[in-house]
Amino acid sequence: MKKSSDAYERIYALVRNIPEGKVCTYGDIAEAIGSKGGARLVGWAMNGSHNANPPVPAHRVVNRLGQLSGKHHFPTPTAMQELLEAEGVKVKDDQILDFASHRWKPTLS
DNA sequence: TAGTTGACGGCCG
DNA sequence: CCGGCCGCCAACT
Numbered sequence: 001m002k003k004s005s006d007a008y009e010r011i012y013a014l015v016r017n018i019p020e021g022k023v024c025t026y027g028d029i030a031e032a033i034g035s036k037g038g039a040r041l042v043g044w045a046m047n048g049s050h051n052a053n054p055p056v057p058a059h060r061v062v063n064r065l066g067q068l069s070g071k072h073h074f075p076t077p078t079a080m081q082e083l084l085e086a087e088g089v090k091v092k093d094d095q096i097l098d099f100a101s102h103r104w105k106p107t108l109s
Numbered sequence: 110t111a112g113t114t115g116a117c118g119g120c121c122g
Numbered sequence: 123c124c125g126g127c128c129g130c131c132a133a134c135t
Contacts, residue, residue: 007131026117030130038130039117046116047133063117070116 007033011045012052014106018060021088022104023096025064032106046070059083066099 010033018024026039035041042061049056059080063069071080071094081091090097 027119030117035130037118038132039119040115040129041117041131043116044132058116061116064119068116073116 007035007038007041008045008048010034010108011042012049012056014108015046015049015056015058015061016054017106017109018057018104021102023060023062023066023084023089023099023102024104024106025062025066027064029061029106032108043070047073057083060087062096062099066096066103068094068096 011029014029014032015024026042027037029042030036030038033042046056046058046061049058058070059068059074061070068080068084068091071077074080081094084091084096089102096102
């Protein structure tokens with residue numbers, strides 16, 4: 001099923017590869033898929049993740065500041081923070097604590 | 110068909 | 123140090 005939106009599918013695969021308790025930034029993902037600088041594209045992909053199968057842990061994806069910039073897109077504005085804390089990631093005021101330590105480098109293998 | 114937006118990032122002033 | 127602008131790819135209006 002190759003499609004022109006190949007990058008789109010790569011993003012899903014990448015985000016699904018993020019281990020629990022780890023987070024990643026849009027820029028890192030964009031670069032990992034070969035669209036360095038296309039961080040916005042990653043955001044679009046996440047937008048479609050609502051119908052993706054298997055579901056994409058978009059809650060592990062945050063902006064480069066470690067802020068839950070996309071929490072407003074979740075079923076509930078607190079779902080993202082709850083999910084992260086449930087995996088061991090402390091979140092305060094929409095900001096991931098010790099973000100650098102939880103940061104994980106995406107790999108497509 | 111063309112213009113604008115979008116869960117961002119980096120560079121320049 | 124802080125603010126503003128442009129660039130990335132795709133989708134929506």
